[in-house]
Amino acid sequence: MKELMNTRLLLLVLFLTLLGGCASAPDKSSDLSASSDIKLEADTDFESTNEEQAENKKASIHIIANWEDPISFLGYVDTHADASSGSGVLYSGDAGAAGLLVQIFAHAAINSSMQKKKLDAKQEAANHVLAEYLEVIDKLSHTTLFEVAQVSELGSQHQIRKATEASEVPEGDIVALIVPEYYLSPDKRSIMLKLALNAYSSSDLEPSVYQRSVKVISGRVDDTSSEDMWLDGAPSYFETTAHSLFVEGLDVLLGDYLSAEVEAQEPKKTYSYQFGERKRYERATLLKETCDRLYLKDLKKDFVVIPTTSECEVGI
Amino acid sequence: MRVTKVLFLIFFVSFTVACTTVSQQAVQFSPTVVGDGASITVAMTEVPEPVMAYPGAGCLLCLGVAASANSSLSKHTKTLPIEDLEKMGAEVRDALVAKGLQANLVDEPFDFKALKKSSSKEENAAKKDFSVLREEFETTHVLVIKLDSVGIWRNYANYVPTSAPYANITGMAYLVNLETNTYEWYLPIAQQDFSEGEWKQKPDYPSLTNVYFGAIERVRESILSSLK
Numbered sequence: 335m336k337e338l339m340n341t342r343l344l345l346l347v348l349f350l351t352l353l354g355g356c357a358s359a360p361d362k363s364s365d366l367s368a369s370s371d372i373k374l375e376a377d378t379d380f381e382s383t384n385e386e387q388a389e390n391k392k393a394s395i396h397i398i399a400n401w402e403d404p405i406s407f408l409g410y411v412d413t414h415a416d417a418s419s420g421s422g423v424l425y426s427g428d429a430g431a432a433g434l435l436v437q438i439f440a441h442a443a444i445n446s447s448m449q450k451k452k453l454d455a456k457q458e459a460a461n462h463v464l465a466e467y468l469e470v471i472d473k474l475s476h477t478t479l480f481e482v483a484q485v486s487e488l489g490s491q492h493q494i495r496k497a498t499e500a501s502e503v504p505e506g507d508i509v510a511l512i513v514p515e516y517y518l519s520p521d522k523r524s525i526m527l528k529l530a531l532n533a534y535s536s537s538d539l540e541p542s543v544y545q546r547s548v549k550v551i552s553g554r555v556d557d558t559s560s561e562d563m564w565l566d567g568a569p570s571y572f573e574t575t576a577h578s579l580f581v582e583g584l585d586v587l588l589g590d591y592l593s594a595e596v597e598a599q600e601p602k603k604t605y606s607y608q609f610g611e612r613k614r615y616e617r618a619t620l621l622k623e624t625c626d627r628l629y630l631k632d633l634k635k636d637f638v639v640i641p642t643t644s645e646c647e648v649g650i
Numbered sequence: 651m652r653v654t655k656v657l658f659l660i661f662f663v664s665f666t667v668a669c670t671t672v673s674q675q676a677v678q679f680s681p682t683v684v685g686d687g688a689s690i691t692v693a694m695t696e697v698p699e700p701v702m703a704y705p706g707a708g709c710l711l712c713l714g715v716a717a718s719a720n721s722s723l724s725k726h727t728k729t730l731p732i733e734d735l736e737k738m739g740a741e742v743r744d745a746l747v748a749k750g751l752q753a754n755l756v757d758e759p760f761d762f763k764a765l766k767k768s769s770s771k772e773e774n775a776a777k778k779d780f781s782v783l784r785e786e787f788e789t790t791h792v793l794v795i796k797l798d799s800v801g802i803w804r805n806y807a808n809y810v811p812t813s814a815p816y817a818n819i820t821g822m823a824y825l826v827n828l829e830t831n832t833y834e835w836y837l838p839i840a841q842q843d844f845s846e847g848e849w850k851q852k853p854d855y856p857s858l859t860n861v862y863f864g865a866i867e868r869v870r871e872s873i874l875s876s877l878k
Contacts, residue, residue, distance in 0.1 A: 632856070
């Protein structure tokens, strides 16, 4: 009985071996093509997945601004020589210590109010430089700035969307609150944009808000015909400059927010640029240099983009 | 009686005149006046350490109140570097050489206190007798950069601050012809710069620190451009 069992087992093994040997060897070429077909299919899938991934990888940024408010555009007040001297006061000693304190506080309040009045008057006077440009300034709005950013290279790198409330931003997307402020230099030859950005991920329960600002200064227009140059074209050069400063500033801030780069430890230097009649200085670290712009990080760790005296060569 | 009045008037006039000091006016630099054969030794006095000052805090108690109110800023001011100011001597020497003039630099900070006072009352006469340096330096001219104060100042009216703090650098730069002991170039330095916007950013005060470096650059540029 045991012998019969062994014979059966041997027969089974022989049968299985035969079966394995009878199976025709596959055509290697067809197999290869088949496998390459599979691979190609896989590649196609991979590419499409990559595209999708890249699309998905694009940061989805929801810009929030005071959409209905007009853009802040002011004349630039130079505060470099604000050495308000104030006035000396002889305090009466008859009123005792409490009386002396009252006199000091009253003196301080008067001085503070006088200084504020002076600053308001200065701002009002500085705004006179805008008189010829009020019409073009009216054309600037948060929405036009957003639209320009959306169609720019910045818009192709990220998914930039408009939002009115942080609560409407889908989870995982970025909330970016922006406040742009423009200034025209006293000599009307340059525009400065100060752009503040508060950004955070909407998925964070307790968001750590990125708070940075950038100061972007345009190149200088010709001294003799600044008004003609600014108002030239449709849209005017004034508007296109304001647009490009906004895109440049937003690009710098979003680039910094989205990158995890370790802070550069370059030695700090003092850089200068002309804004109005007076040269201005920034103690900063150089981050990047192009043919006509310097990208700096100042002592507050905010950004400054300044024009250089050189011009870019025009491509053939 | 009349004689007494006249004598009193003379005494009063001479007394008040003696109290006034005539400040040296700026003298423009002219390579023609200096001459082709001139050799210039550039000397810089020791750059003072940056400190905080409270002009207008006119009593001891006022000064104490001001110092106490600005203690953090005062501490920060003492950490501000002065290297950029110390380099100015070398930069001025290089600028003079670039103009084709013969110039060299005294490496160590130079102390002019040992020089005697000049008695000359002529226009642009140097206040000290620099002529003794002619042999010491074997030179025809000496160019001096002397900084009197460096740091952050804040104006006060007794106990009350009347201004925001500002960067302040004062001093003078001048060129003395050692043969005539007269200034052939004189540039008063009084650089005061306020920060843009908020300055109360403890502990590093970046806005004020920025204007401090800006003030240094302005001083540097005013000296170099004045020598053009």
